[in-house]
Amino acid sequence: MKLDFNSLRLRLTAGVAAFSILGLGSLASWTGWRMQQILIESHKKNIEEIATQIPRDVEMLSKMVPEEQAISQAINNFKTNNALLWVESLDNKVLAKSNTVMNSSKSQENELASLTQVPIKPKVVQIKNRYFVLCSDSLSLQGKVIGNISVAQDITRDQTMFVVMIQSVGTTSILVIIIMAGAIAFYIQRSLKPLRQLSQMTEVISADDLGKAQLYLDKAPSEVKQLAETCNMMLARLSDSWEKERQFVSNVSHELRTPLTIVHGYLQSVLRRQQNLTEIQKEALETAASEAESTISLLQDLLELARADHGNLHLNIENCILNDIVSEVVEMADKYSERDITVEASKDVIEVKADYNRLKQVLLNLIDNAVKYSEAGTPITLKLTRKEDEGCVQVCDVGYGIPLQHQSRIFERFYRVDEARNRAGGTGLGLSIVRTLVEGMGGKVSVRSKLSEGSVFTVSLPV
Known part of the structure; x- marks a missing residue:
């Protein structure tokens, strides 16, 4: 099925789906950001407390033991699981490091301790395949800054759960968007059904039906x-x-x-x-x-x-021998035309239901049309055939031909093709009368034509 990009249904579906994607995407992004903040906040207080408490302990212990021993002892006094504490001098030399057991490897701990810029505010960083919350603060002793103390909290487990949750939210959002788009498309299709019914009703209204045509929709908005x-x-x-x-x-x-x-x-x-x-x-x-x-x-x-x-065109429909009518019409046409008019027909007798005189009028009009719109000296041929339950007469000429874009309108009233057909002086009513008479007799008329090759008008009547 070919998509119509100008259809109201597609535009409404695409518009609502776009707003849904924007809304759910924004909600998912905000949820992820907010959960990340909550994750940081849950560890922030503990880390800030450690970073604040260490300088006070160092200050107190330095009165009893040497400075480096005081720093090392103050760090080791904190028994916090999955947290690494270390102190760096002003020249980025590690003065002390905690002995806390972490889930990370020694290389990761060394990589953490070797970081030259640890953020003052807590921040999540990734070291290889693990996640840490980092925070640092200055370490002062007797009012003099002697270095920086850094704290790294291993939050790999929490971060992994967070990532899984975000992926679940994303997958759920995509599924919800797909389901919503399908539901919206179905709902819009149902909502536009009355408009399609209205279009179908107006499509079949012809000029003859204008007086009695009434559009009515029962369950419509x-x-x-x-x-x-x-x-x-x-x-x-x-x-x-x-x-x-x-x-x-x-x-x-x-x-x-x-x-x-x-x-x-x-x-x-x-x-x-x-x-x-x-x-x-x-x-x-x-x-x-x-x-x-x-x-x-x-x-x-x-x-x-x-x-x-007005419905006052009375036709006397009877069984007629098509072969006889064609012979009589050709004989009449020979009297006023200097053309070579021939008949191609089998020996079988073709009997059709038609108005004898009106059918002669139809064929004379078509022959006259062929004479007008073809060069003098070119032949005109009438072919008689029978196809299943129809008897057919084809009027063939080797004339100017009719452009393809005009062939669908050639039977309209006063419609005239430009150039050669206008020069022939037609009124534009002959073919319209042909169609009116043929359809009144229960038949149909069609045309097949090529420019500079001629035209074939086919009249089909019920046998």
């Missing part, structure tokens, strides 16, 4: 219901506008056809008595008669479509 009501009002307005437009086209076509027919008749009558006409007058009258005839044809097409829109 109030905002979606309000949207559905707004769409219903919009559909009602569109239906009213569409009905007025169709009525206008029908009325205008009907009102104009009669006077134009009369005008065309008078023009033809004058042309038949052309003895007293000059060549210029004759040419002008012929042009006027031709334009009147084209306009009458256009109005007739508009009336046909208006009847179809």
